Amino acid sequence: MELLLEVLILALLTLPVLSDFQGDALSSLKVSLNASADQLKDWKANLVNPCTWSNVICDPTTNLVTSVTLASMNFSGTLSPQIGVLKTLTTLSLQGNGITGGIPSEFGNLSSLTKLELQNNRLSGEIPSSLGNLKKLQFLTLNQNNLSGAIPESLTGITSLIDLQLTSNNLVGQIPERLFEIPKYNFTGNNLICGPTERHQCASDVSESGSPKKHKVGTIVGVVIGLIILLVGALLLSLYKLRQRGHRPEVFVDVAGEVDRKIAFGQLKRFSWRELQIATDNFSEKNVLGQGGFGKVYKGVLTDSTKVAVKRLTDCTSPGGDAAFQREVEMISVAVHKNLLRLIGFCTTPTERLLVYPFMENLSVAYRLREVSAGESILDWPKRKKIALGTARGLEYLHEHCNPKIIHRDVKAANVMLDEDFEAVVGDFGLAKLVDVRQTNVTTQVRGTMGHIAPEYLSTGKSSERTDVFGYGVMLLELVTGQRAVDFSRLEEEDDVLLLDHVKKLEREKKLDGIVDRNLNKDYDMQEVEMMIRVALLCTQASPEERPAMSEVVRMLEGEGLAERWEEWQHDEVTRRQEYERLRRRFDWGEDSAFIQEAVELSGGR
Known part of the structure; x- marks a missing residue:
């Protein structure tokens, strides 16, 4: 035994x-x-x-x-x-x-x-x-x-x-x-x-x-982009003259999207035109939730009492016809993440293209920052931090977990929705491929909102994940300041029409406390504010190769790796600033330059 x-x-x-x-x-x-x-x-x-x-x-x-x-x-x-x-x-x-x-x-x-x-x-x-x-x-x-x-x-x-x-x-x-x-x-x-x-x-x-020598090329690209920034600055200066009735519209431009291989997935509800017509009270103006470069968005109520948001696309003749539109819609529907706006269904007719989404009770971040009515609650600082992180996670999913990856092309506070718990939900992603930009009279070949568009995208019409990172960085500045990306009122006091330039100036002068949204009534942690601004400035570097990926942005917002990247940025920014000032002295265009007027043709406000 x-x-x-x-x-x-x-x-x-x-x-x-x-x-x-x-x-x-x-x-x-x-x-x-x-x-x-x-x-x-x-x-x-x-x-x-x-x-x-x-x-x-x-x-x-x-x-x-x-x-x-x-x-x-x-x-x-x-x-x-x-x-x-x-x-x-x-x-x-x-x-x-x-x-x-x-x-x-x-x-x-x-x-x-x-x-x-x-x-x-x-x-x-x-x-x-x-x-x-x-x-x-x-x-x-x-x-x-x-x-x-x-x-x-x-x-x-x-x-x-x-x-x-x-x-x-x-x-x-x-x-x-x-x-x-x-x-x-x-x-x-x-x-x-x-x-x-x-x-x-x-x-x-x-x-x-990008290019093989990251830091060297980053500086060179930054210098070249300085010229582009001067062009944009002159353009914005000319638009300043167009302001009427105290209105400050956002400025939008459009461009043809790049072609990726189409992949059809998932099951979506195909609505009839009559269903959506009834749901929106015949697309009544009183039900308009917002208007953008892709078209108007209407609040609707389906026959089962479900509240929805119906986006009526402006450029209704999509490339490739109805079948191609449906394939692209199905591809977008596969992107499922808690920080991405879920697509419920769509509708196509010979003259119409519509998308149906869940209705977001708290509307958009832009609304909560700048358009709330008396008695409505504003976004407190903890909610803004939550929105920053949630938006970053949604974009990280689009860039790094979708195959093929999805580039948003117009990241801004107006395109980030808020559910009943004030969770950030990124909307409007993937829509650039659903419209036929050849039907428009736009010649600039760029889609996005002025002030949010990355410099290299503005100059080449070529978008990438890093153009989204740039737009996200500007959105962070919107969260901190409550201001628009472009504000003509600053022309009366200084030259910085762009919010990004304004924040950079205050950062150099160590006056960031003066830029924080007054609606917060000083109820915030200044160290956390500075951290968010630093992440924003890293995301909005002139050279796309220098910007972090969204996965790195998520980690920095969670407290990892920001100090090292910030120290490197400060060193490089001194060199870039010196070169930019040298170029600015060499090229000093007037606001009435005929070249500037013809350089970019803008579409109407959304």
């Missing part, structure tokens, strides 16, 4: 230890990235199920990891080859860190991967030929690294690839011919041969990711 017991104990001791291979793989990644004690704190080795960890998404039915997003977290280590065991992983985003070393060949084992984002790191060595095994890969982004050698021929075998970004590396040799068949690619900033003849260009589209 004793002998049998000893044999059983020995057998148990020699059995392999069961562990969660996913948790082990991600723990290995955390170690290899040199994560600090404050980073990925919930990634605990003794808690091997990673589905509850931050920045990790799992399939709810299988508990298998499908997404790992660790963008812009200041990691400085290397990539762990053990990640190759995550066969269900569809998204791996590690961009915007300082990761060194090579791309492990084991990444070629990630058979379900559709998106691999490793840009803006310090990766070196060759691109592994094993990446050619990723037959489901759609987005491969390796730009702004130190990768060398030739582009592997094996990449031509990935027939699903729709976006290949290799710009600003040290790659050499001939570009494989079949890679030019990818819908979007960029090979610029290397020592590559684009093709045997002149028929190939090195880029099918301008890369949104």
